[in-house]
Amino acid sequence: GESVGLHLPTLSVQEGDNSIINCAYSNSASDYFIWYKQESGKGPQFIIDIRSNMDKRQGQRVTVLLNKTVKHLSLQIAATQPGDSAVYFCAEGTSGSRLTFGEGTQLTVNP
């Protein structure tokens, strides 16, 4: 069936380093992809999204890359800070429909 999964369940980085969180998806019909950050006891917080007509989108300290050929999505966080420590989820969907979420990656930033 359709699925969205993450390559690494945990990621530990040093403060100031760049972080890369990867995600694979299997539904080639998906045309919308999104990353969320979730801190303990909170709901997911929107970070950045990208539509399938793009392969790269940048925000503040974050970049999302989309490779439709291999169905791969990544989130890059520049100059990672302790406040970036959280669980990161990717999700995919089609316009006007619900999202299918991956399992999440725990990012830990060491001072």
Place this chain on the structure above:
Amino acid sequence: GAGVSQSPSNKVTEKGKDVELRCDPISGHTALYWYRQSLGQGLEFLIYFQGNSAPDKSGLPSDRFSAERTGGSVSTLTIQRTQQEDSAVYLCASSARDRGYNQPQHFGDGTRLSIL
């Protein structure tokens, strides 16, 4: 408030009781979603409302689960005859629409439901 509001934030109830969970979406958002998140897991889709269209109920796990959205705004998720496996965090999200495309979903902080 500016964000999605959910109530109660925590709910503890006995097995077999009915529960109602409430979601107030962001004003003007036409789409509303319910998800369920078990401890340490990803989000499981439950139901989706879009404007006046019939809701997508394909994620509801059993007929004990139902949801309504009144007046295109507030939504209530009802679980009847609760079971211990219903224990989870129930998350609500809303989004706007722009030229036919849904915009990012914005989440509330959820209701943590514990069934004893």
